[in-house]
Amino acid sequence: MNMEEKLSAEKVIVIDFGGQYNQLVARRVRECNVYCEIYSYKTDIEQIKAMHPKGIILTGGPNSCYEENSPTYQKELFELGIPVLGLCYGAQLMMHVLGGKVEKAPVREYGKIQVAVDSHSPLFADVPETTICWMSHNDYISQTAPGFSVCAHTADCPVAAAECAEKKLYAIQFHPEVLHTVEGTKMLYNFVRGVCGCTGAWRMDSFVEESVRQIREKVGSGKVLLALSGGVDSSVAAGLLSKAIGKQLTCVFVDHGLLRKDEGDEVEAVFGPNGDFDLNFIRVNAQERYYAKLAGVTEPETKRKIIGEEFIRVFEEEAKKIGAVDFLAQGTIYPDVVESGLGGESAVIKSHHNVGGLPDYVDFKEIIEPLRDLFKDEVRKAGLELGIPERLVFRQPFPGPGLGIRIIGEVTAKKVRIVQEADAIYREEIAKAGLDRTIGQYFAALTNMRSVGVMGDERTYDYAVALRAVNTVDFMTAESADVPFEVLQVVMSRIINEVRGVNRVFYDLTSKPPGTIEFE
Ligand code: XMP
Numbered sequence: 001m002n003m004e005e006k007l008s009a010e011k012v013i014v015i016d017f018g019g020q021y022n023q024l025v026a027r028r029v030r031e032c033n034v035y036c037e038i039y040s041y042k043t044d045i046e047q048i049k050a051m052h053p054k055g056i057i058l059t060g061g062p063n064s065c066y067e068e069n070s071p072t073y074q075k076e077l078f079e080l081g082i083p084v085l086g087l088c089y090g091a092q093l094m095m096h097v098l099g100g101k102v103e104k105a106p107v108r109e110y111g112k113i114q115v116a117v118d119s120h121s122p123l124f125a126d127v128p129e130t131t132i133c134w135m136s137h138n139d140y141i142s143q144t145a146p147g148f149s150v151c152a153h154t155a156d157c158p159v160a161a162a163e164c165a166e167k168k169l170y171a172i173q174f175h176p177e178v179l180h181t182v183e184g185t186k187m188l189y190n191f192v193r194g195v196c197g198c199t200g201a202w203r204m205d206s207f208v209e210e211s212v213r214q215i216r217e218k219v220g221s222g223k224v225l226l227a228l229s230g231g232v233d234s235s236v237a238a239g240l241l242s243k244a245i246g247k248q249l250t251c252v253f254v255d256h257g258l259l260r261k262d263e264g265d266e267v268e269a270v271f272g273p274n275g276d277f278d279l280n281f282i283r284v285n286a287q288e289r290y291y292a293k294l295a296g297v298t299e300p301e302t303k304r305k306i307i308g309e310e311f312i313r314v315f316e317e318e319a320k321k322i323g324a325v326d327f328l329a330q331g332t333i334y335p336d337v338v339e340s341g342l343g344g345e346s347a348v349i350k351s352h353h354n355v356g357g358l359p360d361y362v363d364f365k366e367i368i369e370p371l372r373d374l375f376k377d378e379v380r381k382a383g384l385e386l387g388i389p390e391r392l393v394f395r396q397p398f399p400g401p402g403l404g405i406r407i408i409g410e411v412t413a414k415k416v417r418i419v420q421e422a423d424a425i426y427r428e429e430i431a432k433a434g435l436d437r438t439i440g441q442y443f444a445a446l447t448n449m450r451s452v453g454v455m456g457d458e459r460t461y462d463y464a465v466a467l468r469a470v471n472t473v474d475f476m477t478a479e480s481a482d483v484p485f486e487v488l489q490v491v492m493s494r495i496i497n498e499v500r501g502v503n504r505v506f507y508d509l510t511s512k513p514p515g516t517i518e519f520e
Helices: 003-009 022-031 045-050 075-079 089-097 184-195 204-219 232-248 263-271 287-294 300-322 334-339 376-385 413-432 485-498
Strands: 012-016 036-040 055-058 084-087 101-117 130-143 149-153 161-164 169-172 224-227 249-255 280-285 327-329 366-368 441-455 458-471 502-507
Touching (some): 022 036, 045 075, 084 089, 089 101, 169 184, 280 300, 287 413, 413 441, 485 502
Parallel strands (some): 012 036, 055 084, 224 249
Antiparallel strands (some): 101 149
């Protein structure tokens, strides 16, 4: 079997009814090493048949299936001989379409609920008889469709799951894709690997192969332009595109002089002319230009605006030299799409916050976002698969305005050097202590405070560096991380000794809120 046959043999289709966890469903299926694609409920059944999926999953959604104009699907979907798993709305819809009854629930269930399951059902193989599941529903299945039997219930929900084993149709009222459902991954595994019989041949390399094929098909002989920031997402996008279309890709990398120590050279070493990738790489050394624009500016929002606008100017100048392109590529990943509230089938393009506003300024026909369906850890896996070095793939999150928002007050070349040096020491010591993959985000910043100190026999009047380390799940809230005191002491001592212009080091204990992660 060649790669393409193997992939299509393993494909599971997720049909999107507008629920909030749809990408999570796809992710959990991928975790079972089964290739998975999401399609709108408006997708024609002929198109679905032509894909020969091994299984179909219907997602949740906010509607009531018995109301007019609610998203639905024709009965034939359940008669194809392909296993179908309905989740929440998808479960209700399955019952509704096949002759069962769905009504407003007398008791609305929300949150972690104890569910009793029938472990004879293939869906619940190896699942304990009572287990905690995540429920979120106003409607409930009051009567199963003919041929179905109940295989799970809760105190308030008589049909928490139903099956028609003979036709391989399964309906689950709760959400196995959400981690609060303790055995959820096992249930999805039971469906895709057990009921559907997928062998689990899919790996990240298959994602790379499949994406390369899709990119080639879409781009044809066209030209693609990508703004490469050196961050994980745009680097993986660059690696993937270069593998697909080689020199048809041009990456513009703007060194705004606000990058971390040696970062510009590292990016060039990987993607530049002597690197491992076959692409056109343009590095713009715009440091002086940025410092000139930022001179004397202290107000945080003004600084951010200058940095953002200058980026567009520089990029625009380069784009003009290149001329019209067919596609503008962006390293948008799934959380970016969710963040802007655009998930699901109504999704529209969000301009990545690092290159905000770009699409208006560059002459292109279409946007291409090859990582749009992936979560951060999956992007990292794809990056490793593409041969991008670990130090780039596991890079810390880094804001578009760079060190510009980690230097409080005016930005100068001297201050940039200080914070670069201090930050490099901090990162090195955190890595030495084995904490680099456990702390969410950590960096050094330069406060605008100068104070008196003594070094040797001399009085000093130098800057204070702040060390920040936070743990966060979603970057909306964060807690200061518990970096061992010994590690902090080593960092302090090295910064004071090795970085000229610094005589004090602080550790920032503030959580978010009330603080933010960055300083400006
Ligand atoms: P704050 O400071 O808002 O940061 O708590 C939350 C997360 O977002 C990152 N951040 C940015 N990322 N462009 C970016 O791409 C920006 O302008 C920007 N500002 C903050 C920050 O590093 C943290 O991970």
